[in-house]
Amino acid sequence: MNQPHVAILDDEPEIRQMLAQALGDAGFRTSCFARATEFEAALKHATPDVCLVDLGLPDRDGLALVHRLALESGATIIIISGRAQVQDRVTGLELGADDYIIKPFEPAEVVARIRARLRRPASFAGSASAETARFNGWTAHFDRYILTRSDGAEIPFSHAEGEVLRLFLESPKRLITRTQMQDSLGGAAGESFDRAMDVRISRLRTKLGEDPRNPRLIKTIYGAGYIFLGDVTWH
Structure with a gap:
């Protein structure tokens, strides 16, 4: 190894x-x-x-x-x-x-x-060996940190944004609470972690062309967490 x-x-x-x-x-x-x-x-x-x-x-x-x-x-x-x-x-x-x-x-x-x-937590490691995910006209390349749009345009994402995106893509159409995010992604719970997650999710929504007032893919469930509503296939 x-x-x-x-x-x-x-x-x-x-x-x-x-x-x-x-x-x-x-x-x-x-x-x-x-x-x-x-x-x-x-x-x-x-x-x-x-x-x-x-x-x-x-x-x-x-x-x-x-x-x-x-x-x-x-x-x-x-x-x-x-x-x-x-x-x-x-x-x-x-x-x-x-x-x-x-x-x-x-x-x-x-x-x-x-x-x-x-270390990837077992609860979110179902697709850990796969490096490419397709969803709703997008392809996420985790080996290159690139999002590819259906028209071929490439949009880079950071490691930190990729951690959040992968968490969503590995658990589509399931509620992911803030506690689960903190357990999976690490870092101390509190204001700084919550702010960092808010920023990363906002940036992901922007890169995915989401309407911030009515996002289609990454939904905020107020007081509970987030749900990713896309249809995901891993390769």
Whole structure:
């Protein structure tokens, strides 16, 4: 089995060394970067499974980098930051991060969060081996993070949006509660998780051409959760 690859982007050498040691002991491959320019250059050759990104970078705005990674890379993105305000966490998640870990942290916590992100829960893993789903004139390519419309137009989606979309496509025409979403997708329950889900679902609706006032595919059941009403086939 291939070892999952984790890229660590942090300008503090002690943090990089601590994380690389803990992740190596846990069976992960790691690459460490002190600057965003080095990190971005490496991404041109290979995309890691997980990116750990510090927001306080010397040569890039960390949040802007997280947003671009979410749109382009397909990797799981976990922010590691000393910014502990709720609004900082909400902003990071809204821009596409999958999780947010506040410094100082225990290395074991980071390892556990990464494992949770890479592990698909059994209750939603019925189609885990399939990478393409067709529904209502759309095709979702989870290996390329692309939605293909019936006219052939291609629309990219982020890893975070893909997690939500896959959750819906694996359980069509069934109520998915907020609790089920939190259990499946990980992250701490609360305002920041709810806001992040609202943003991801809103973006998916926009990409699917949904009327936000009367969506046909992703229905909100107020006080309960969501139902995906499409007819889905996996390939």
